[in-house]
Amino acid sequence: MARLLNRRPGRLAAMHLAVAPFLLIVLAYVAGSAVRLAENPNDKLLPAPASFVETAQRMAFEADKRSGDYLLWSDTAASLERLGLGLAAGVAIGLVLGIAIGLLPYVTAALRALVAVVSVVPPLALLPILFIVFGLGETGKVVLIIVGIAPFLVRDVALRVGEIPNEQLIKAQTLGASTWQIVTRVVLPQILPRLVDAVRLSLGPAWLFLIASEAIAATDGLGYRIFLVRRYLAMDVIIPYVAWITLLAYTMDLGLRSLSRRAFPWAVTGDSRS
Amino acid sequence: MSLISVRNVWKTYGDDVVLERLNLEVERHEFCSIVGASGCGKTTFLRMLLSQERPSRGEILLDGEPMDEEPNPDRGVVFQRYSVFPHLTVQDNVIVGLEFQQSRLLGRLFGAARRRAVEQAEEMIEAVGLTRARAAYPASLSGGMQQRLAIAQALMRRPKILLLDEPFGALDPGTRAAMHELILRLWRSTGMTIFLVTHDLSEGFQLGTRLLVFDKVRVDPDAPGAYGARVTYDLRLKQRPFDAPGDTVPDPADDGVAATAAVPLANAQAAPA
Ligand SMILES: Nc1ncnc2c1ncn2[C@@H]1O[C@H](COP(=O)(O)OP(=O)(O)OP(=O)(O)O)[C@@H](O)[C@H]1O
Ligand SMILES: [Mg+2]
Numbered sequence: 001m002a003r004l005l006n007r008r009p010g011r012l013a014a015m016h017l018a019v020a021p022f023l024l025i026v027l028a029y030v031a032g033s034a035v036r037l038a039e040n041p042n043d044k045l046l047p048a049p050a051s052f053v054e055t056a057q058r059m060a061f062e063a064d065k066r067s068g069d070y071l072l073w074s075d076t077a078a079s080l081e082r083l084g085l086g087l088a089a090g091v092a093i094g095l096v097l098g099i100a101i102g103l104l105p106y107v108t109a110a111l112r113a114l115v116a117v118v119s120v121v122p123p124l125a126l127l128p129i130l131f132i133v134f135g136l137g138e139t140g141k142v143v144l145i146i147v148g149i150a151p152f153l154v155r156d157v158a159l160r161v162g163e164i165p166n167e168q169l170i171k172a173q174t175l176g177a178s179t180w181q182i183v184t185r186v187v188l189p190q191i192l193p194r195l196v197d198a199v200r201l202s203l204g205p206a207w208l209f210l211i212a213s214e215a216i217a218a219t220d221g222l223g224y225r226i227f228l229v230r231r232y233l234a235m236d237v238i239i240p241y242v243a244w245i246t247l248l249a250y251t252m253d254l255g256l257r258s259l260s261r262r263a264f265p266w267a268v269t270g271d272s273r274s
Numbered sequence: 275m276s277l278i279s280v281r282n283v284w285k286t287y288g289d290d291v292v293l294e295r296l297n298l299e300v301e302r303h304e305f306c307s308i309v310g311a312s313g314c315g316k317t318t319f320l321r322m323l324l325s326q327e328r329p330s331r332g333e334i335l336l337d338g339e340p341m342d343e344e345p346n347p348d349r350g351v352v353f354q355r356y357s358v359f360p361h362l363t364v365q366d367n368v369i370v371g372l373e374f375q376q377s378r379l380l381g382r383l384f385g386a387a388r389r390r391a392v393e394q395a396e397e398m399i400e401a402v403g404l405t406r407a408r409a410a411y412p413a414s415l416s417g418g419m420q421q422r423l424a425i426a427q428a429l430m431r432r433p434k435i436l437l438l439d440e441p442f443g444a445l446d447p448g449t450r451a452a453m454h455e456l457i458l459r460l461w462r463s464t465g466m467t468i469f470l471v472t473h474d475l476s477e478g479f480q481l482g483t484r485l486l487v488f489d490k491v492r493v494d495p496d497a498p499g500a501y502g503a504r505v506t507y508d509l510r511l512k513q514r515p516f517d518a519p520g521d522t523v524p525d526p527a528d529d530g531v532a533a534t535a536a537v538p539l540a541n542a543q544a545a546p547a
Contacts, residue, residue, distance in 0.1 A: 165356035170326055171424075172359075173345035175371035175431055181381035185370065189361045266361045266411040 044233040055236040071225065072244070078220040080248070082138065083210050086145025090206075091199060093150045098157025099187055104179075112158075119151030123209060131217060141213040148209040149202040156198040160191045193267045196260040200253055207249055275338050277302045277434065277467055278323070283332035285318055290499030292318050296332070298486075298505065305461055307478030308471045310488030314503040316471045319488070320437045323469065324349055336434075347371070350433030354440045357424035358412045364423055365408045368395040371430040395430065402426040402456060418449035422456065429460060436461075438470040442477070454481060485509040 009017055033046035059072040067074075100107040101115065127144055134140035164187060172182050214223030222245055229237045260267075280298035284291065292315040300306060308316050321327040322334060325345050334341050336348065351357075358367050372391040373383050383391050399405055402422040412420055421441050428436060438457075442450045458481065461468055472478050478485050487507035494500045 167353045167356040168359060170324065170345055171351060171353070171357055171427075172374070174324070174347060174349060174351050174428065174433070175374050176347040177374040177381065178378065181374050181378070185373070185381040186359060190359075264361070266413065 044235060047236045047239075051236045052240050055234075056240045059237065059240070072241075075220055075222045075225050075241075076244070076248070078218075079210060079214065079222040082141050082214075082221070083145065083206055085138075085142045086210070087149070087199065087202070087206055089142070090146045090149040090153055090202065091195070093146065094153025094157050094198070095188075095195065097150075097154045099161055099183060099191070101154065102158035102161025103183065103187060108158075115151055115154050115158075119155060123148040124212060127213060127216065136217040141210065141218070144209045144213045145206050148205050152202060152205075153195075153198055157191055157195060160194040161187055164190060193260050193264040196256050200256050203249055203252055203256075207245065211245075276300055277304075277337060279335040279338070281333050281335065283322065283329040283334060284502065285315065285322065285327065286330045286502070291502035293488075293504070294502035295504055298508075300467060300484075303461075303465050303467055305468045305481060305483045306470065306486055307482030307484070308469060308486045308488065309473070309475055309478045310503065312473075314488045314490065316488055317439055320351075320439050320469060320471060323435065324351055324437055347375075347431040348433060349435045349437060350428035350431065351437045352421065352424045352428055352439070352441045354443055358420060358427060360412050363409050363411055364399065364404050364415070365392065365395055367412070367423055367427050368398055368430055371427065375431065395426075398426045398430060401460065416449075418445050418453065421445070421453065425457065425460070429464065432464070432466075434466060436466050436468045438468065440471055440473065443473065450477075457481065479511065482511050485511055 029046065030049060033048055036043045036046050037048060056072070060070060063069065064071050097111065097115070101111055102108075123144060126147055127140075130140040130143050130147070134143055168186060169182060172186050177185070210221075211223035211226070214221040215227040218224040222241055226238050226241050276299040278298070278300040280296050280300075283293065283296040285293040296319070308319070310316050318327065322329055323341075325341055325343055328343070336342075342348065345351075359370065362370060369383070369388075369391040370381075372394065373381050376387060376391070377383055396405075399408060402425060404419060404422060404426065407415060407419060412423065415423065424441070442453050445453060454477070457468070457470075470478070470481060485507065486505050487509075488503045489506040490501055490503045491506060492501040
């Protein structure tokens with residue numbers, strides 16, 4: 001008998017195994033919901049799956065009576081805009097500061113300690129400050145996402161830059177490269193694949209900070225909606241919204257992963273687990 | 275005047291003396307093999323020739339002038355590993371030196387300028403026998419091919435001096451012999467000065483016109499770092515092919531665009547295995 005760690009499922013078996021946990025969760029929900037609804041037809045905690053479809057249809061395809069918006073789409077647009085702005089700014093900061101800290105000794109000396117300290121400040125603790133400074137508008141929410149992910153990105157990029165063998169930097173200099181040319185032609189292209197990985201890891205925190213700030217102060221957005229209907233125990237809205245957020249986040253992760261595979265053919269990753 | 279003058283150079287790290295009292299005159303088109311025990315400071319010496327490190331005492335002159343404080347295209351280098359850029363194809367690795375030179379802002383050439391660079395690179399790529407691997411990334415090349423690529427890349431900027439730090443250490447004997455032929459051919463056709471660090475004494479004898487042996491002459495068993503290595507043997511090996519009849523050697527080119535334009539690689543046509 002082979003050791004457990006040497007036994008591998010076939011392709012088909014692997015697929016079944018992957019689907020099984022999802023099926024189990026759905027089954028558990030359906031069963032639980034049926035039991036509770038049999039006891040009390042008005043139970044709000046585990047509404048019947050059919051009600052999700054109904055609610056989702058209403059949120060997505062019927063204009064809201066008060067605002068005239070299709071709520072699911074307007075919420076999604078508002079949230080994705082905040083998320084996109086926060087991620088873009090976070091990545092820009094991560095790249096610029098990370099490369100500078102990783103490559104230029106003067107910048108390392110000046111900023112490394114600062115970044116290390118800033119990165120342990122819990123961003124949510126800063127949320128009140130951000131709302132006081134930037135007001136309750138969009139800026140505060142976007143800044144929260146930036147504060148939440150930029151320190152990690154800066155440190156990760158700096159670390160990756162530091163991992164580039166010194167030989168390459170010397171070699172580039174013997175070929176006549178300036179600092180700027182080394183940044184643009186040697187360092188930047190080599191850390192881009194790592195950056196994509198780092199952004200993938202940042203997606204989770206970015207969504208967390210987005211939902212948190214929308215929950216506290218917003219008039220639209222996916223997080224706002226969830227926390228709004230929570231007052232009415234509207235699980236039939238909350239659960240489809242959570243599923244929708246999950247789908248969005250998962251799609252982004254998948255997109256970044258395939259981008260990284262296609263855009264950087266020279267990077268032999270070879271790790272199928274990530 | 276010699277090309278390189280090493281004048282009473284010392285190198286110390288803290289209290290550890292790595293190299294002491296180095297004195298050396300190296301002529302143009304010399305091929306210096308450097309051998310010595312592991313840790314005796316051969317790489318450190320190359321690093322100083324490259325301006326990656328500065329001597330703790332003494333000075334190194336290039337053409338009678340103090341050397342530039344930073345690495346520059348006067349001195350090309352091939353390290354034992356990590357010498358080429360993994361994110362560039364073979365061809366891009368070779369032309370990148372020209373791109374650095376001709377496009378200060380973008381470090382990239384386009385259109386006609388790029389075609390010219392590619393043409394020049396073609397010749398060099400052929401000289402090192404990588405024509406068929408032109409579009410490959412370094413990760414898919416064998417160790418020997420990577421080192422040939424590193425040599426081609428280093429030669430594109432026509433360095434006066436080429437520094438090789440155990441470049442063939444990881445290669446099998448057959449590939450190594452082919453690399454020896456290649457490097458000799460390039461050395462003869464370009465007229466550059468080469469420093470080659472090796473652990474293989476026969477390689478040193480076979481390739482060099484001069485063999486430098488680094489060793490510690492004084493050892494204090496209680497304080498291994500108290501004394502550094504010196505050049506204990508400095509052997510002239512053979513008449514330089516430079517002087518031999520029949521060998522035509524183009525002038526080692528100076529800096530500038532004119533110099534990087536087409537270099538006739540006189541004897542460098544056949545591709546090594
Ligand atoms: N940056 C540094 N800081 C402190 N000590 C160093 C540094 N670089 C080299 N040394 C020391 O200098 C000595 C010589 O190192 P070097 O790499 O020049 O040896 P080497 O002759 O090239 O050895 P090998 O044949 O193993 O490559 C070693 O004892 C090493 O520990
Ligand atoms: Mg060494």
